[in-house]
Amino acid sequence: MRVGLTFLPTVGPSEEPAQDYYASCLQVCETADALGFSHVRAVEHYFHEWGGYSPDPVLFLGAVAARTRRVRLVTGAVVPAFQHPVKLAASLSMLDNLSGGRLDAGFGRAFLPSEFEAFGIPMSQSRARMQEGVAAVERLWREDSFRWDGAFHRFGPLPRLLPVPVQRPGPPVFVAATVSPDSFRWAGERGYHLMVIPVVARHERLVELLGIHRAAWEEAGHPGTARLHVSYQCYVAEDATEARQRAEEHFEHYRTKQLAAYAAWRGVTSEQYPGYEQMEAAARDTRFADLLAAGTAIAGDVDEVTEALRQVAKLYPDAEASLHIRYGDIGHEEALRSVTLLGSQVLPRLGSANPDPS
Helix, strand or coil, rough: CEEEEECECCCCCCCCCCCHHHHHHHHHHHHHCCCCCEEECCCCCCCCCCCCCCHHHHHHHHHHHHHHHCCCEECCECCCHHHHHHHHHHHHHHHHHHHHCCEEEEEEECCHHHHHHHCCCCHHHHHHHHHHHHHHHHHHHHHCCEEEEECCCCEEEECCCCCCCCCCCCCEEECCCCHHHHHHHHHHHCCCHHEEEECCCHHHHHHHHHHHHHHHHHHHCCCCEEEEEEEEEEEECHHHHHHHHHHHHHHHHHHHHHHHHHHHHHCCCCCCCCCHHHHHHHHCCCCCHHHHHHCCCCEHHHHHHHHHHHHHHHHCCCCEEEHHHHHCCEEEEEEEHHHHHHHHHHHHCCCCCCCCCC
């Protein structure tokens, strides 16, 4: 089983200056690269201390690229609705070149009303803007004298976009999907890989959605099988009791930041996001012990974490686990300990020796 890291900052200036947070994450990434982790993934969010230290995952991953040699670099995810396709395609292509062809380009819709308001984008256009944006980016990577006449952007014909990606005809495309069958079906039809968060949908429902994606993939005639990233919060320590206790304490801090961001949904409803107005209440009722029991969070000593990841591999064969090891107020030393224990003791037991899934 391949295992990588995901970074969703839950920290603000009063707790840790941004430059210190980035320096810590980059050191963790260097360690992960040396220990055989498969990828580093970064999100795109704004303003809130839940995610706000990561407004530009491409820039962060460019710094990671300079300090690593093997890990894949995953935008998990960039938001086409907030960027012009030409700018986004060029930035991603430049990252692919800087990393020597290690980019996995992940795209998402975003879901916080405060972010859409800041960019002046109606949430009702969320799905259409993402689908148009991804399609335009792919064609910009591949075509000469390109012209685009979409619902939200019109440009061209343009000269060939420079630089062209190292990976031809372009980097692998991933889509962040949660609970919408339409999103899974569309990704399968287009031949896009998936990034999912099991904590959002129960396992049985997620299996159904993955089946929709697989059927659409096969019906469209795409070769091979899709890749899948599954994300979990993870905490590892030498002592199992300490690991669970500290993981729960950090989760409470994480949830505080999460609730502050989710409060943007108060008084807001959207047909594009049915039920999202209930996210704040659902997060408030979530307990870490319940996540552990359900297998949607991972905490323990080396033996327990190894077994938990083996269970993930059974539930989602051939999936790649993307572990969030700096959540809540987890600091540098604890995050580095988790990564070191994972890389030196857990990964060898999982047979995770090949960091490049391609």
